[in-house]
Amino acid sequence: MSVLKSTGLLSLQLLSLLLVTVTLLFFLVRLTGDPAVVLSGESGDLDALALLRTKYGLDQPLYVQYFTFLANAAQLDFGVSWVEGRDALAIVWQRIPSTLFLAATGMAMNLAISIPLGTFLGTQLAPRMRKALDIFIFVMQGVPGYVVALFLIQLLVVKYHFFPSVGNESGLSWVLPSLTVASFLAPKLARVIAVNVAEAMQEDYVVMARAQGARYSTQVIRHAFPNAILGATALIGTQVAGLVNGIIITETIFSWPGVGRLLLDSVLLLDFPVVQAVVVLTTIMVFMVNWGTDRLMEVIDPRLKREARA
Template identity: 30%
Template sequence: MAYVARRLLQSLLILVGISLVTFVLLYLVPADPARQIAGRSATAQTVENIREQLGLNLPFYQQYLRYLGDLLQGNLGRSYLQKTEVAELIWSRLPASLLLMAGAIACELAIGLTMGAIAALRRGTTVDNSLMVVSFVGVSAPQFVIGILLLYVFAVRLEWFPIGGYGTFAHLVLPSVTLGFLGAGWYSRMMRSSLIDVLGQDYIRTARAKGLKRAQILFVHAMPNAILPIIAMIGIDIGLFMSGIVVVESVFGWPGIGQLAWQAIQRIDIPIIMGVTMVSAFAIVIGNLLADLIAPLVDPRIKLR
C-alpha cells in the first residue's frame, strides 16, 4: 500500500508538471483567444470584455492557478470555437479512440510476439534475419507512410477494406495495424532477445532432460518468463499510441480524440489542446502504474518497494 500511495503521489506531481509545461507553451503561442471568440469584425472593446470574462487579462500565474483549480474539479474548460465544454467533446470521442487503442494492442501483441518467438526458435537462420528486417522497418517507418501504403494496397487496389470511416470491424483493421505496427517491431525484437536468454537457463535444460515436449517447455516454462519485459512496455505503449493516434486518426478519418486534437491545433483552440493533452497524460501515467502493479502477479519474484 505504501508503494501504491507513493506512486499515486508521483503520478499526481507528474500530471501537475505536464499541465504547467503545456500551459506555458500555449501561453507563448502568438494567438489571441479573445479575438478568435469575438470574430474579426468585433470592436476592441468587445475583445477586451471577452478577455476579462475569460481571465486572460490576469497575470500568468493567476491564469495557471485558475486553470489548475478547474482541472482538479474535472473542468477542462470550454472550446473557444465550438462553444462546447471540452470534457463533453473528449468524452464523445473517447470510445472511438479506446476501441482503436485496443485493436492496436491486439495487433502488436499478435504480430510482435509471434515474430519474436519464431525468430528466437530459428535463431541465426534466414527466417530470423528476415523477421528482424521486418521489425526494423516497423520501428523506423513513419506511421503516416504505413497508413497510406496500407490504404493504397488493401483499400484502393484490393478493395478488401473501406478507405476510411468508423462503425464496423472492417473500418478498424487498417488503422489498428498501422498504429500497432510500430509496437510490433519493438515487441518482436524484445521477445526474441528475452526468449533466447530464457531458453538458455538451467531450468529449461532440466525440463528438456526430463523429456518434456517442446511445446510444453516453450509455453509453460519459457514464455511466462520471457514475456515479463513486454508487460512493462504495454504501459509505455499508451504514450506511443497517444502520440501516433493523431496521425493515424487523421489518415483514416477515425473520429477519436486524435482527430479532435488535430482540428484544434489547426484552429489554435487552446482549451481542447490542453484537455486532450491532460487526458493523454493521465492515460499514460495510469498505464505505467498498472504495468508496475501487474508485473508481480505474473512473476512473484518481483517485489514492489
C-alpha cells in the first residue's frame, strides 16, 4: 500500500510539474515572434505566410492551439520540426546522448577536482596553501563559465594548439568542454566538502580514533570523509540535474552537438515543436534525477526516510 501511495504521489507531482511547464512554455514561445516569417524568409509574401500559418495550425485561435498541443504532448507527440521536417522528439533523442556524455565527463572532472581539494581545505593543513586555495575558490565562484571557456580556447587552442576547439569527435575534444563544466561546479562543491570535513574532524568518532592512535590520513579518509561526502550528496544531485537540463553556453561555444545547443538554435529559428520537445523531455529527466537523489539519500542515511514517514 505504501509503495502504491508513493508511486501515486510521484505521478501526481510529475503531472503537475509538466502541466505548469508546458502551459508556460506554450505561451512564452509564442511571444518570441511569428515562425511563418522566419520560415518564409525575406522573400515571403502574404500568400506564402498565410499558407505556412495554415499548414502549421498557426491560423487557429490560441486556445485551440493550446488544447491541441496539450492533447498531443500527453502522447509525447510534438509534431514535425518546422526547420528540418523530421519528428521533433526524434531530433531531441539524437542529441540527448551527447549532452549526457558531456554531463558525465564534466561531473567526473568536477568530483576529481572538488573531492581532494575540499578534503584538503577541511583538514586545515598548511595554512598558507589553504588561504591561497580559499582565495582561488572564492574568485572562481564568481567567474562565469563562458569566461573560462574562452580563456581555455585562447590559451590551449589558439596559442599552444593542444586541443581542438569544436565538436566531440575525438577524446581530446572532450577535455575543454568537460573542464569548463567542472569550473563552475567544483568551487561550490569543494567548499561544501571542506565545511563537512572540518565538522566531521571534530566529531566524537574521529576524536576517539585519534585517541586510539590512528594515523591522520586514516582519520580523514576512513572516518571524516565518508560522512562529509554524505552531506554533499544532495548538492551533487542538484548539479547533475542542472547539467541534464542542457549546458547551453558550453555546448554553443564548443559546437558540441547536444540538447543545449539544439534548444538555442531552435529558439532562434522559432522551431516551436523542437523547443517544446526539448523542454518537456528535459523536465522529465530533471525530475527523475531529483527523485533518484532523494531515494539515494534515504538509502545512504536511513534517518531521512524515518523522518519523511514521521
